[in-house]
Structure formats: C-alpha cells, structure tokens
C-alpha cells in the first residue's frame with residue numbers, strides 16, 4: 001500500500017549543501033513545503049481507497065484516469081511530492097564533478113558535451129517563467145532531453161522519466177540568492193549527485 005505517502009528522509013544534514021544551498025532553506029523546503037505537498041496529497045486520496053495501492057509516480061503519470069474532483073489536487077500535490085523526492089535524491093555534498101559511463105555517453109550524444117548540456121539545462125530552468133522546474137529526462141529508449149515544467153507538473157505527465165531536476169520556485173533559493181536565479185542554478189552543479197542520476201538513467205532505460 002503506497003498510501004499514506006510518506007515524506008522521504010533527507011540523506012544528508014540540512015546544512016550539508018552549504019554554501020550552495022543554505023540550511024534554513026533546506027529546513028523550510030523539506031520540512032514545510034514538501035511535507036505540505038505530502039499531507040495534501042494524502043488528504044485528496046483519503047476517500048479514494050481504490051487509489052491507495054498506487055505509487056505517487058503512477059498517479060501523476062495518468063491524471064486522466066483519476067476522478068475529476070481530485071485530478072487538480074493530485075496534479076499539484078502529487079507532482080510536488082514526486083518532484084521533491086527526486087530533487088533530494090539527486091543532491092549530495094561532495095559529489096563527483098561529472099557523470100561517467102553510459103550517462104556521460106548519452107549526454108554527449110544528445111547535447112554534444114557536458115558543458116553544452118549544462119548550458120541547455122540552465123537555460124531551460126532559468127527561462128521558466130514564474131514557478132517550476134528544469135529537468136533532464138530519459139525516454140524509454142535512453143534518449144535524453146531537457147524540459148522545463150510549470151508549477152509542480154512532472155515530466156511523468158508527458159511520458160518522460162526525469163533523472164535530474166532543479167526546483168526554480170523562489171522558495172528553493174530566495175533566502176540565499178533573492179532574485180538571482182542564474183547564480184543559484186550555477187551553484188547547483190556543486191551539489192549534483194551524478195551517481196544517483198546515472199542509476200536513475202539505467203533504471204529509466206528498463
């Protein structure tokens with residue numbers, strides 16, 4: 001039974017990503033924002049026992065299958081739930097500078113080079129108007145693409161598997177960076193956990 005959905009633990013201390021992401025932001029972001037999406041997702045699902053066996057990714061991957069009265073709540077809060085679960089998982093203090101193996105080759109194939117990929121990813125995330133996310137996604141054949149989504153929409157909603165994501169809601173960076181979203185995005189590379197991104201890439205290929 002997937003329900004009630006649980007707030008995932010952080011795999012590191014709140015201050016572990018400093019100076020790139022500050023401890024207070026992490027406390028609020030995980031303990032208030034992600035916790036809020038979790039509780040609101042559970043509240044939307046409470047009266048729908050037939051959906052209690054589905055994972056949050058399964059739910060957001062097929063919104064059309066949901067009852068109309070909870071579709072919006074699951075889109076927003078289920079999306080928020082799965083997006084943040086990925087976000088925490090693909091960050092770590094002291095990670096590798098670059099991916100290796102199959103993922104490195106796939107990035108070169110899709111974007112030309114790691115630097116070209118980073119520029120495209122930062123451009124998509126930086127150019128997302130208002131709140132949203134930037135993503136590196138894999139399709140079922142292992143081909144990579146960069147997309148941005150608005151609000152808490154997930155790439156799963158368009159049939160893509162996200163393997164790296166960055167939150168560009170102001171709550172993700174405003175305490176430390178104020179309006180300087182590009183500076184936050186540039187600093188993000190210092191905390192990417194490429195081992196986890198590579199593992200997600202292998203899993204997405206199936």
Ligand code: MN3
Nearest residue numbers: 033167169172
């Ligand atoms: Mn957020």
